[in-house]
Amino acid sequence: MNKYEMKEGTGTLWHDNETVVHRKGSFLINGKKRYGGILESTNDQGEKKYEFFVCADLIYVNSEDEKQSEKSPDIGGPITLDNKKYKFGGWAKESERGNPYTSIGLKEDEPKEEKAPF
Secondary structure (H helix, E strand, O other): OOOOOOOOOEEEEEOOOOOEEEEEEEEEEOOEEEEEEEEEEEOOOOOEEEEEEEOOOOOEEOOOOOOOOOOOOOEEEEEEEOOEEEEEEEEEEEOOOOOEEEEEEEEEOOOOOOOOOO
């Protein structure tokens, strides 16, 4: 059985020194300017593959001074996926074999209640 079971709103990002970013740019879709690009990497058989990626939003590095606690994310920010707003958080980790990775979490952003003007 796999030791790591992915749960809704969580994931892992890893370093990939073999991937090449061929193009980055912007495009307009549904009236909204989006950013994306083309990546080149290889599949398990060593064959080249190309991926089109779309940027969800900008995220920000949290300095040690900005972190509210040890559990605060190292990187994060508000992002939008499939027209839903999420809070993104990423934590720098190291595997048992010493490989660096980023553990990520996405939490659907609760709409803020509008206060009555009186």
